[in-house]
Amino acid sequence: MKQGAPSLGFEQRASGALKNLPLRQALEAATERFIAQRASAFRDLPDAEALRKRARAIKEEVLTRLDDYLRQLADSVRKRGGVVHWAKDGTEARGIVLDLARARGVKSVVKSKSMVTEEIELNEALEGAGIRPVETDLGEWIIQLAGEKPSHIIAPAIHKSRHEVAELFSRKVGKSLAPDIELLTATAREQLRQEFLQAGMGISGVNFAVAETGTLVLVTNEGNGRMVTSVPPVHLAIMGIEKVIPTLEDLVVFLKILARSATGQKASSYVSLITGVGRDGDSDRPRELHLVILDNGRSRFLSGPFREALYCIRCGACLNVCPVYRQVGGHAYGATYPGPIGIIVTSMLQGPGGSKELAAASSLCGACQQACPLDIDIPHMLLELRREAVADRQASGGERAAFWLMAAILRYDGLYRLAGRVGRLLQRPFVRGTSIDRLPFRLSRWTAVRDFPPLAARTFRDRWRMLGRNGG
Amino acid sequence: MAGSGERAMVRTEQAEFLGHIRSSIGSGRERTVAPIRFASSEASPRAEAAQGVGRLLDRFLVELSLAGGTGHRVQSPAHAQGALRDLVRASGARRAVMWRHPLLARLDLRAALADTGVACWEVPADVPEGERLTLMATADLGVTAVDYAVADTGSLVLCSRPGQERLVSLLPPIHVALLPPSVLVSGLEALPPLLRRDLEGPGGASNIVFITGPSRTADIELSLTQGVHGPKALHVIAWDEEPGGPEGRDHL
Numbered sequence: 001m002k003q004g005a006p007s008l009g010f011e012q013r014a015s016g017a018l019k020n021l022p023l024r025q026a027l028e029a030a031t032e033r034f035i036a037q038r039a040s041a042f043r044d045l046p047d048a049e050a051l052r053k054r055a056r057a058i059k060e061e062v063l064t065r066l067d068d069y070l071r072q073l074a075d076s077v078r079k080r081g082g083v084v085h086w087a088k089d090g091t092e093a094r095g096i097v098l099d100l101a102r103a104r105g106v107k108s109v110v111k112s113k114s115m116v117t118e119e120i121e122l123n124e125a126l127e128g129a130g131i132r133p134v135e136t137d138l139g140e141w142i143i144q145l146a147g148e149k150p151s152h153i154i155a156p157a158i159h160k161s162r163h164e165v166a167e168l169f170s171r172k173v174g175k176s177l178a179p180d181i182e183l184l185t186a187t188a189r190e191q192l193r194q195e196f197l198q199a200g201m202g203i204s205g206v207n208f209a210v211a212e213t214g215t216l217v218l219v220t221n222e223g224n225g226r227m228v229t230s231v232p233p234v235h236l237a238i239m240g241i242e243k244v245i246p247t248l249e250d251l252v253v254f255l256k257i258l259a260r261s262a263t264g265q266k267a268s269s270y271v272s273l274i275t276g277v278g279r280d281g282d283s284d285r286p287r288e289l290h291l292v293i294l295d296n297g298r299s300r301f302l303s304g305p306f307r308e309a310l311y312c313i314r315c316g317a318c319l320n321v322c323p324v325y326r327q328v329g330g331h332a333y334g335a336t337y338p339g340p341i342g343i344i345v346t347s348m349l350q351g352p353g354g355s356k357e358l359a360a361a362s363s364l365c366g367a368c369q370q371a372c373p374l375d376i377d378i379p380h381m382l383l384e385l386r387r388e389a390v391a392d393r394q395a396s397g398g399e400r401a402a403f404w405l406m407a408a409i410l411r412y413d414g415l416y417r418l419a420g421r422v423g424r425l426l427q428r429p430f431v432r433g434t435s436i437d438r439l440p441f442r443l444s445r446w447t448a449v450r451d452f453p454p455l456a457a458r459t460f461r462d463r464w465r466m467l468g469r470n471g472g
Numbered sequence: 473m474a475g476s477g478e479r480a481m482v483r484t485e486q487a488e489f490l491g492h493i494r495s496s497i498g499s500g501r502e503r504t505v506a507p508i509r510f511a512s513s514e515a516s517p518r519a520e521a522a523q524g525v526g527r528l529l530d531r532f533l534v535e536l537s538l539a540g541g542t543g544h545r546v547q548s549p550a551h552a553q554g555a556l557r558d559l560v561r562a563s564g565a566r567r568a569v570m571w572r573h574p575l576l577a578r579l580d581l582r583a584a585l586a587d588t589g590v591a592c593w594e595v596p597a598d599v600p601e602g603e604r605l606t607l608m609a610t611a612d613l614g615v616t617a618v619d620y621a622v623a624d625t626g627s628l629v630l631c632s633r634p635g636q637e638r639l640v641s642l643l644p645p646i647h648v649a650l651l652p653p654s655v656l657v658s659g660l661e662a663l664p665p666l667l668r669r670d671l672e673g674p675g676g677a678s679n680i681v682f683i684t685g686p687s688r689t690a691d692i693e694l695s696l697t698q699g700v701h702g703p704k705a706l707h708v709i710a711w712d713e714e715p716g717g718p719e720g721r722d723h724l
Contacts, residue, residue, distance in 0.1 A: 137691070
């Protein structure tokens with residue numbers, strides 16, 4: 001699948017995706033699998049609902065005192081020999097990374113999967129500075145070789161078949177590889193192992209940062225997170241401000257829900273707790289640890305109706321259950337973070353109006369909130385985004401006129417009855433049997449995909465009156 | 473955009489950054505109440521051990537195998553040598569790298585490996601970093617002890633310390649961990665007080681890893697594949713009780 005060009009709107013990208021049958025089959029298989037695995041993982045957890053409540057309470061506590069917890073985290077990291085950098089936006093964050101890399105003569109960096117570095121387009125900046133970024137999560141590496149963007153938060157390459165991967169890898173290693181998944185995985189291991197050993201810097205995201213101890217926590221299944229933070233001489237971690245949690249006890253709560261929500265595992269293969277640069281006697285440790293703490297629009301959401309979006313732990317559970325995502329996939333959103341929560345996060349990063357058309361890419365069915373391990377009220381926030389779009393006059397004149405008329409009809413009794421009578425008259429040429437299956441002009445866009453129920457010949461009011469006369 | 477313009481930029485200072493966050497939170501929030509503390513309610517590992525190490529180990533081994541690892545339950549630590557010898561023979565490994573650790577020394581695992589013709593070394597502290605990396609990267613087998621093991625999830629917890637490299641459990645394609653019964657805990661909830669102690673002070677562990685099964689990925693067509701970056705196989709050699717009473721945590 002080709003990357004949706006930014007000039008296209010959601011509608012064009014989505015209809016492109018809908019015509020891509022292999023993509024839709026892959027999406028269906030992946031999301032079904034994730035849903036089933038997640039359900040079975042939570043079945044074994046007797047206190048799931050209590051855990052969810054506690055996770056929410058921790059997040060609420062953190063956001064209420066976010067400046068205090070960030071200060072505590074920074075102090076703890078420094079106490080253990082780490083260096084803390086503050087970045088109010090992507091430009092600052094990129095500048096910090098590039099300065100550090102240039103000063104150390106870094107030629108290549110290895111990266112473990114990190115949505116926040118996608119968010120600030122760090123790879124493009126590194127390349128621009130002549131530094132080669134290498135993604136080391138298998139899915140991310142595939143995407144990087146293909147020159148695309150991730151299509152799912154935790155399974156970035158679900159839209160690629162083994163044949164496509166074999167083609168990409170064959171080009172990379174310069175010999176023809178069979179589309180055998182074991183072989184392809186072994187090839188990636190071999191290639192990336194060399195990259196780890198050569199890289200001058202490892203760049204990772206952060207799943208959780210524990211304020212009390214200054215511990216950066218990284219969750220991976222492949223082990224690339226461990227490689228990136230252990231093999232190169234410098235480890236640089238980038239986190240959004242919302243990743244801080246107070247204590248190690250809080251960490252346990254989040255570890256229990258993250259693995260289950262993301263991949264249906266009781267525990268991910270590897271959870272790394274990185275606390276400072278370590279002792280001189282440690283023979284395998286980076287000599288430097290840098291932590292970049294990034295705002296990039298997040299603080300805008302600290303008060304107001306979108307506050308809960310900062311609870312998100314990026315597990316991807318809401319993507320898998322979303323009837324829109326399941327049909328169109330991540331690329332259709334045209335943003336770093338796809339899916340229901342992605343729409344909210346996109347508006348956070350891009351500012352008001354940044355995701356107006358995306359706010360409509362939802363049926364408001366509520367499945368996302370139900371699946372969310374933090375019980376984030378995503379449907380309510382999507383509605384709020386739509387409301388803002390209308391308030392900002394982003395809606396078209398015709399749409400606003402139609403709703404103005406609707407409001408008037410519903411408000412005035414006489415007008416309501418009149419509208420009913422006019423409606424019954426106007427619909428006459430279009431009613432076939434018990435439905436309307438074809439309407440003219442712009443209304444045909446509705447009837448092209450579904451029937452419209454006609455207004456009843458006799459209104460409920462009439463029938464109620466009749467009922468009263470007969471029965472009374 | 474990655475040009476010198478960014479380079480010359482003034483960086484945001486901590487006070488400015490945090491001040492902005494504080495004002496964004498707004499005054500509507502009640503900040504005078506004490507922070508909520510979520511204390512661990514879990515029993516201490518020793519109390520858990522009293523409910524029966526055997527049962528904890530049962531649970532651990534079931535979860536380990538669900539996560540794709542292989543458990544080898546032996547009668548006593550004296551049998552650990554034999555178990556290691558068997559699995560090394562079956563794997564065809566030629567070179568092994570091992571933690572410098574009192575438990576491994578006591579079990580005399582080097583002798584077991586020597587029997588099978590496997591070259592075995594510990595990572596010496598006095599060779600240059602690059603060479604140390606090569607020593608670990610070229611081994612077929614990495615042998616470590618375990619700081620804690622979590623029965624609920626089948627997870628091993630390993631703290632890295634001098635002589636106990638984090639990469640021994642990561643770079644070789646096979647990882648073998650020796651699990652004495654004294655380190656078993658029931659759930660993840662039991663870990664925070666233990667980890668806090670491991671992290672404290674200037675000698676605190678800079679790297680602690682929870683390992684649950686081998687390295688895995690499902691990134692190509694959702695097909696589960698082991699050994700993408702880390703070990704393809706994880707073996708745990710465990711025994712029920714220590715001869716001569718509980719060993720405690722003296723090896724720490």
